[in-house]
Amino acid sequence: MKALKFGGSSVSSPERIRSVAKIILSAAKKEQVIVVVSAFQGVTNQLIECARMAEKGDQSYFSVYNKIAQRHTDTLHQLCAKRLTKSDRAIVQKNLVELQKILQGINLLRHCPPRALDVVASFGERLSAFIISLYLNLKQPSQFVDTRGLIITDDNFTQAAVMFDQTTTALQKYFKRLFAENSKKLIPVVTGFIGATEDGRTTTIGRNGSDYSVAIIGAALGVSIIEIWTDVDGILSADPSIVPSAFVLPNISYEEAMELSYFGAKVLHSAAIAPAVAKKIPVLIKNTLNPSAAGTLVSDRVNDWKAVAKGITSIDGVTLFTLRGLSMVGVPGMAERLFSALADHHVNVILISQASSEHTICFAVTGSNAAQVRRAVAHEF
Numbered sequence: 001m002k003a004l005k006f007g008g009s010s011v012s013s014p015e016r017i018r019s020v021a022k023i024i025l026s027a028a029k030k031e032q033v034i035v036v037v038s039a040f041q042g043v044t045n046q047l048i049e050c051a052r053m054a055e056k057g058d059q060s061y062f063s064v065y066n067k068i069a070q071r072h073t074d075t076l077h078q079l080c081a082k083r084l085t086k087s088d089r090a091i092v093q094k095n096l097v098e099l100q101k102i103l104q105g106i107n108l109l110r111h112c113p114p115r116a117l118d119v120v121a122s123f124g125e126r127l128s129a130f131i132i133s134l135y136l137n138l139k140q141p142s143q144f145v146d147t148r149g150l151i152i153t154d155d156n157f158t159q160a161a162v163m164f165d166q167t168t169t170a171l172q173k174y175f176k177r178l179f180a181e182n183s184k185k186l187i188p189v190v191t192g193f194i195g196a197t198e199d200g201r202t203t204t205i206g207r208n209g210s211d212y213s214v215a216i217i218g219a220a221l222g223v224s225i226i227e228i229w230t231d232v233d234g235i236l237s238a239d240p241s242i243v244p245s246a247f248v249l250p251n252i253s254y255e256e257a258m259e260l261s262y263f264g265a266k267v268l269h270s271a272a273i274a275p276a277v278a279k280k281i282p283v284l285i286k287n288t289l290n291p292s293a294a295g296t297l298v299s300d301r302v303n304d305w306k307a308v309a310k311g312i313t314s315i316d317g318v319t320l321f322t323l324r325g326l327s328m329v330g331v332p333g334m335a336e337r338l339f340s341a342l343a344d345h346h347v348n349v350i351l352i353s354q355a356s357s358e359h360t361i362c363f364a365v366t367g368s369n370a371a372q373v374r375r376a377v378a379h380e381f
């Protein structure tokens with residue numbers, strides 16, 4: 001069994017969804033497949049923007065909502081055309097009406113807590129998986145699967161942590177039954193990115209989280225390989241939008257992939273492969289626009305490539321601080337005072353360096369933490 005994930009870039013338009021379907025059907029000829037999809041490209045951003053506008057009382061949220069609704073109904077009609085049934089159309093419509101009501105509620109209350117934001121964001125994957133499953137169903141039996149109720153998380157909305165024991169049990173039970181009750185040919189199309197708390201409240205597992213979803217599902221079901229289909233030929237030695245000469249890495253180890261993704265290679269969510277690593281499931285990154293390219297294989301195989309560095313990554317929006325003073329030289333405990341003060345103010349430090357003369361300590365934080373750093377340092381020193 002194989003798990004395939006198609007990111008927003010692969011499901012950006014009806015044409016792209018048709019190419020995705022070809023890839024899925026060709027894989028399904030050889031073995032049982034499970035498909036995980038993201039929202040159509042850009043939709044999660046639009047949903048979040050829409051909720052924020054509604055919260056601020058900006059009535060033009062409604063025109064953003066209309067664009068989202070129109071894009072989904074257009075895609076549905078273009079893909080399924082005359083073979084679309086009334087009840088399927090009604091399901092899409094019901095989702096869109098529900099979304100509209102939630103946005104209206106946010107607008108009336110002028111309040112959008114993270115919990116409401118997650119419900120709004122969840123419509124991206126719910127609609128995309130449903131529409132793609134309808135389209136596949138015209139060619140081979142397919143089943144839409146909503147991961148709320150299967151991926152069980154805590155209630156840290158927008159960044160919910162997965163509760164692995166409950167999730168694994170729920171996934172195994174659900175898919176065992178689904179495959180037992182249907183023909184081997186059934187293709188499940190599963191929502192990425194979303195889950196729910198034990199008591200059924202909708203959550204999301206962090207931006208770009210569909211990579212993580214497919215790894216969680218692949219690991220729970222013990223698939224032989226996880227394929228992540230995107231819009232580049234694999235993991236490149238650097239972000240191709242910044243470094244045009246970046247080249248594809250044919251294979252890298254799990255640790256290298258985790259380092260690269262943690263430090264900004266958006267092609268793979270940084271936590272994504274952890275569940276695959278635990279089960280030693282290889283992860284193949286492939287290009288929907290160029291399916292014949294070999295891609296990048298991420299596995300536990302240590303390769304003998306002698307290059308000094310395999311990749312370079314960068315992250316934006318970082319603030320660098322320098323704490324400087326002659327009175328710091330040779331005084332024990334200065335670093336401890338600084339970092340304890342930062343920890344007390346809930347600041348996460350992402351890089352630290354100290355001059356050998358000890359008269360400066362330099363550290364980096366994400367930009368949003370900068371004000372807290374000033375407060376912490378002013379208070380402590």
Ligand code: ADP
Pocket residue numbers: 006007008009010038208229230231232234235236237238239240241264265266267268311
């Ligand atoms: P998807 O919609 O398929 O999830 P993403 O936009 O999340 O795709 O990730 C793919 C993008 O990641 C690429 O289009 C590329 O611009 C960017 N990227 C950044 N760093 C790298 C890298 N080192 N290798 C490959 N892609 C990278």
Ligand code: ASP
Pocket residue numbers: 007008038039044045124192193206207208209210211
């Ligand atoms: N649609 C979600 C996002 O844009 C999840 C994903 O694309 O992986 O963050």
Ligand code: MG
Pocket residue numbers: 007008208211266267
């Ligand atoms: Mg992605």
